[in-house]
Amino acid sequence: MPDYIGSDPDPGPGLRGDERTVKALVVGHMGAGKTTMVDSISEIEPVKTEEAMTDAGTHIDRADLPDKTTTTVAMDFGRVHLSADLVLYLFGAPGQARFFDILEDLARGALGALVLCDPRHLAETYPILEVVEALGLPYVIAVNEFDDAPRYTEARLREVMGLDPSTPLVSCDARQRGSTRDALIVLVQHLLTTLPEPVR
Numbered sequence: 001m002p003d004y005i006g007s008d009p010d011p012g013p014g015l016r017g018d019e020r021t022v023k024a025l026v027v028g029h030m031g032a033g034k035t036t037m038v039d040s041i042s043e044i045e046p047v048k049t050e051e052a053m054t055d056a057g058t059h060i061d062r063a064d065l066p067d068k069t070t071t072t073v074a075m076d077f078g079r080v081h082l083s084a085d086l087v088l089y090l091f092g093a094p095g096q097a098r099f100f101d102i103l104e105d106l107a108r109g110a111l112g113a114l115v116l117c118d119p120r121h122l123a124e125t126y127p128i129l130e131v132v133e134a135l136g137l138p139y140v141i142a143v144n145e146f147d148d149a150p151r152y153t154e155a156r157l158r159e160v161m162g163l164d165p166s167t168p169l170v171s172c173d174a175r176q177r178g179s180t181r182d183a184l185i186v187l188v189q190h191l192l193t194t195l196p197e198p199v200r
C-alpha cells in the first residue's frame with residue numbers, strides 16, 4: 001500500500017465531493033494512548049472531549065496515572081487521508097467500562113477498530129476485546145511501547161490476550177506520526193482482507 005497516510009499534513013479542513021470515507025475506531029483502556037494517537041496523525045485539529053478528572057472519579061478511573069489530569073468522556077475525533085481520494089475518520093472511544101454504550105454508538109458505520117493497549121496493563125484490554133468482538137468489528141491490536149513498559153515477545157502477547165492467529169498484532173509509539181500511520185496501514189490492510197467484496 002502506498003505511503004499516503006499523513007503524506008499531506010495540510011489538505012485543509014474542507015473535503016472534496018469525490019472523496020470516499022472510511023470510519024474506524026481507536027479503542028483501548030484508559031491511558032492506553034488513544035488521544036495521543038489521534039493527535040499524532042490527524043490533519044485537522046482533533047476534536048477532543050476531555051474532562052478534568054475529579055476526585056469523585058479517582059476511585060473509578062485509574063488512580064495509578066498521577067500525571068493524567070484529563071480523561072476522554074465521549075470521544076476523540078480526527079481525520080487522515082489514506083490516499084488522494086480516501087479519507088479515514090478516526091473515532092477514539094473511551095476505555096472505561098461505564099462508557100461502553102458510547103463505544104457501541106460510535107461503532108455504527110465503523111469498518112474496524114485499532115485496539116491500543118499498554119503492555120503494563122494487558123488485562124485491561126480483555127473487556128474491550130469482548131465488546132469489539134461482540135460488535136463484530138474486525139480489529140488489529142497495537143501495543144503502545146511506553147518507555148518503561150516491559151517488552152514481550154509476540155507469542156507471549158498473543159497468549160496473554162488470547163488472540164486469534166489471524167488478528168494482526170503490531171507495536172507502536174502513539175506519539176509518533178509515522179508509527180501511528182504504520183499501525184493504521186496494518187488496520188486498513190486487515191479490513192481489506194476481512195471485509196466482504198462490495199455488491200455491484
Ligand SMILES: Nc1nc2c(ncn2[C@@H]2O[C@H](COP(=O)(O)OP(=O)(O)O)[C@@H](O)[C@H]2O)c(=O)[nH]1
Nearest residue numbers: 030031032033034035036144146147173174175
Ligand atoms: N512514553 C509514552 N507515553 C505515551 C505514549 N502514548 C501516550 N503516552 C502518554 O500516556 C498518557 C495517556 O495517554 P492518552 O492519549 O491520554 O490516553 P487515552 O486515555 O487512551 O486517551 C499521556 O500522558 C500521554 O502523553 C507513548 O507511546 N509513549
Ligand SMILES: [Mg+2]
Nearest residue numbers: 034035071072
Ligand atoms: Mg483520551
